[in-house]
Amino acid sequence: MDDEEARSRLLDSAEELFYRHGIQAVGMDRVRTASGVPLKRLYRLFPAKESLVTxxxxxxxxxxxxxxxxxxxxxxxxxxxxxxxxxxxxxxxxxxxxxxxxxxxxxxxxxxxxxxxxxxxxxxxxxxxxxxxxxxxxxxxxxxxxxxxxxxxxxxxxxxxxxxxxxxxxxxxxxxxxxxx
CATH class of the missing domain: 1.10.357.10 (Tetracycline Repressor, domain 2)
Structure with a gap:
């Protein structure tokens, strides 16, 4: 999986989770689990939750x-x-x-x-x-x-x-x- 695919999977998962459950109720680990993207890559692409939300x-x-x-x-x-x-x-x-x-x-x-x-x-x-x-x-x-x-x-x-x-x-x-x- 390249960075573009990882970014897309993370954003798909974040959108579904944040929109359904709320931003504060969803942690980065939950987004990582839903997306299947390794935690290290998640934080390389989105160093903080705020950057993923944005x-x-x-x-x-x-x-x-x-x-x-x-x-x-x-x-x-x-x-x-x-x-x-x-x-x-x-x-x-x-x-x-x-x-x-x-x-x-x-x-x-x-x-x-x-x-x-x-x-x-x-x-x-x-x-x-x-x-x-x-x-x-x-x-x-x-x-x-x-x-x-x-x-x-x-x-x-x-x-x-x-x-x-x-x-x-x-x-x-x-x-x-x-x-x-």
Whole structure:
């Protein structure tokens, strides 16, 4: 096993364990056991748990935002692009392993000690919403802020009661915020 494969196996295991059980509840030895990567190599690749947590969140950020961006940019019409965000959330909320937002979960566990990627992720999500609402037909400078609150609120509600309904309700509210075209 080369370093690239070991890194991938460690990140796969860390993501599954951290997302399901929480960062503080999972030690490095548990990640090592789940990944099958020797402890010496684990610590060579990730010298501290914080570096593994950061790498897990960075990889999750890329995949999560990439998938959301693709879904939101698929429709041609600006209003439909915004609403596609909530349709994507509804699908995500029904995944069998859904446990809420990994970034908010991390912040909830670690508070101010959470890696910077937590704040970066939320800024990137806001930037995506700002891009989607930049069309002159949607001209409302506060719309991206409102949509972010709707999306985050729906995610928090769905974490407690998994299923698509929070996204559907948030979509209904988003429809009221968007001008008809």
């Amino acid at each position: 790498a897990y969140l960075e990889r999750r950020d890329q995949r999560w935002l990439g998938s959301l961006r693709t879904a939101a940019l698929t429709p041609a019409e600006p209003r439909a692009r915004v609403l596609a965000v909530f349709d994507w959330l509804a699908d995500w909320f029904t995944e069998p392993d859904f446990r809420g937002c990994a970034f908010l979960n991390t912040y909830g566990e670690l508070g101010a000690a959470a890696p910077e990627i937590v704040r970066v992720h939320k800024a990137e999500l806001h930037a995506l919403l700002a891009d989607l609402t930049a069309d002159p037909a949607l001209a409302d400078p506060a719309l991206a802020d409102r949509l972010l609150i709707l999306a985050e609120g729906a995610t928090a509600v769905a974490a407690l009661n998994p299923g698509p309904e929070p996204a559907h309700r948030a979509r209904e509210i988003a429809e009221l915020l968007l001008p008809t075209m």
